[in-house]
Amino acid sequence: MSYKLILLFFIFPFLSSAQSERKIVNKIMAQVGDQVILLSDIEERKLQFIVNNPKAEPQSDCEVLEQLLLEELLYNQALIDSLVISDEAVDSELEMRFRIAIDEKFNGDVAKMEEVYGKTTNQLKGELRELIKKKMLAQEMQQKLVSSISVTPREVATFFNKIPKDSIPLINMRLSFQQIINYPSIVNEDREKALLKLQDVQKELTAENFDLMAKIHSDDISSAINGGLIEASRGMMVPKFESTALSLKSGEISEIIETQFGYHILLLLERRGDDYVCRHILKKPTYSKQAFKKSADKVDSAYNMLKMNQITWDQAVIKYSNDEMTKENKGIITNPYTGEQTWEMDQLNEIDQQIYLITDRMEKGDISKPSIYNDFYERKDGIRIVRLLERIPAHKANLNDDYALIKMAAENDKKTRTVNEWVNSKVTSSYIRIDDLYRTCTFQSNWKSN
Numbered sequence: 063m064s065y066k067l068i069l070l071f072f073i074f075p076f077l078s079s080a081q082s083e084r085k086i087v088n089k090i091m092a093q094v095g096d097q098v099i100l101l102s103d104i105e106e107r108k109l110q111f112i113v114n115n116p117k118a119e120p121q122s123d124c125e126v127l128e129q130l131l132l133e134e135l136l137y138n139q140a141l142i143d144s145l146v147i148s149d150e151a152v153d154s155e156l157e158m159r160f161r162i163a164i165d166e167k168f169n170g171d172v173a174k175m176e177e178v179y180g181k182t183t184n185q186l187k188g189e190l191r192e193l194i195k196k197k198m199l200a201q202e203m204q205q206k207l208v209s210s211i212s213v214t215p216r217e218v219a220t221f222f223n224k225i226p227k228d229s230i231p232l233i234n235m236r237l238s239f240q241q242i243i244n245y246p247s248i249v250n251e252d253r254e255k256a257l258l259k260l261q262d263v264q265k266e267l268t269a270e271n272f273d274l275m276a277k278i279h280s281d282d283i284s285s286a287i288n289g290g291l292i293e294a295s296r297g298m299m300v301p302k303f304e305s306t307a308l309s310l311k312s313g314e315i316s317e318i319i320e321t322q323f324g325y326h327i328l329l330l331l332e333r334r335g336d337d338y339v340c341r342h343i344l345k346k347p348t349y350s351k352q353a354f355k356k357s358a359d360k361v362d363s364a365y366n367m368l369k370m371n372q373i374t375w376d377q378a379v380i381k382y383s384n385d386e387m388t389k390e391n392k393g394i395i396t397n398p399y400t401g402e403q404t405w406e407m408d409q410l411n412e413i414d415q416q417i418y419l420i421t422d423r424m425e426k427g428d429i430s431k432p433s434i435y436n437d438f439y440e441r442k443d444g445i446r447i448v449r450l451l452e453r454i455p456a457h458k459a460n461l462n463d464d465y466a467l468i469k470m471a472a473e474n475d476k477k478t479r480t481v482n483e484w485v486n487s488k489v490t491s492s493y494i495r496i497d498d499l500y501r502t503c504t505f506q507s508n509w510k511s512n
Contacts, residue, residue, distance in 0.1 A: 091103075092130070097134040131509055138492070152191060213472045233458070237452065237454070239417060241417075241447065248347045263279045272343075281346040291339070313330070314330055326342050395414075489507070
């Protein structure tokens with residue numbers, strides 16, 4: 063597999079051509095069963111770590127080699143245990159990686175990506191598919207080994223108490239928030255206006271000018287910049303969009319269809335089995351000024367009642383919020399990075415910069431005045447009140463304030479020890495060879511026993 067392709071697979075920030083093309087003199091550094099680990103594998107994995115963790119100390123060759131040895135041993139065991147990863151799961155993972163890479167590194171420009179790699183998207187997918195499947199099988203095997211592992215409160219305390227006092231980590235300031243959001247309602251009149259706009263576009267639309275018309279008229283900002291271009295596989299898009307795309311012939315334009323996102327017209331460019339490439343133009347219904355004022359009035363009412371203690375926060379969330387993500391959880395905003403209810407500042411700034419500006423000077427339990435909120439991912443506006451649920455200052459970790467984090471660390475430690483014990487039980491019966499260059503490495507597991 064080429065060096066550039068490895069970078070795409072791991073979705074790195076892309077390097078310059080000179081960096082990408084540098085040559086690595088290859089040599090077999092280790093072998094697990096029939097699987098070999100090359101010098102280039104080690105170099106590429108080290109590069110992956112540096113790019114993904116720019117502030118961390120680089121990994122040593124020994125650390126990287128042990129990671130690769132473990133992956134190969136897990137993969138071999140997955141084959142022995144006849145573990146199965148469905149084609150649908152592999153395809154879904156493959157499509158997700160490509161979509162992220164194209165959107166984040168090439169601004170959605172598929173042609174640019176193909177130019178950089180000198181291969182079509184389908185060629186790239188074909189080369190990466192087996193590698194992704196192999197990695198997923200290794201992950202599935204590891205999950206099988208540790209899926210039943212848990213820790214008791216006593217084990218958590220024992221784990222924490224064994225940490226040397228001068229090694230107890232510093233926990234950054236963490237915050238947690240609740241919110242009430244009311245989004246303006248889209249009514250039939252708003253939908254009709256969007257439909258009429260797309261019907262006007264449809265009158266002048268041809269296969270030849272579809273690219274330009276999408277750039278001018280489409281409300282799907284991420285694809286409009288590339289002429290409405292969408293690359294997908296079966297299962298990736300909403301049902302109506304997908305069934306329409308798969309029913310078209312190459313070069314054919316669809317009638318107007320409606321999905322939960324609005325009204326679309328599609329042009330099919332190419333189809334290969336369950337993979338297809340199309341262009342689309344989207345017109346999204348927009349709310350009226352009256353609907354926006356109605357939402358603002360509702361949130362103003364909630365704010366005034368809360369300030370006068372005429373309603374509890376939980377009651378206000380149920381009565382006034384129509385945000386599906388938080389309404390059923392007392393308005394608590396969950397951190398998508400950790401699944402927890404607390405946020406560190408760097409995480410918060412990536413997801414919702416508005417919220418820190420609102421709550422910077424607030425105390426626990428304070429609520430903000432109503433303000434306009436823009437949901438970047440859903441691309442819709444609403445009116446929001448934010449409540450500061452908790453502000454935990456930076457501090458040295460302790461069992462009272464940081465039990466969930468310490469429990470997670472204790473579980474990970476137990477899982478690591480379990481995997482190491484499993485490795486030690488397997489190495490004696492597996493063919494493992496390590497190059498003399500790495501025989502002096504200190505590994506966590508006993509890889510050099512044979």
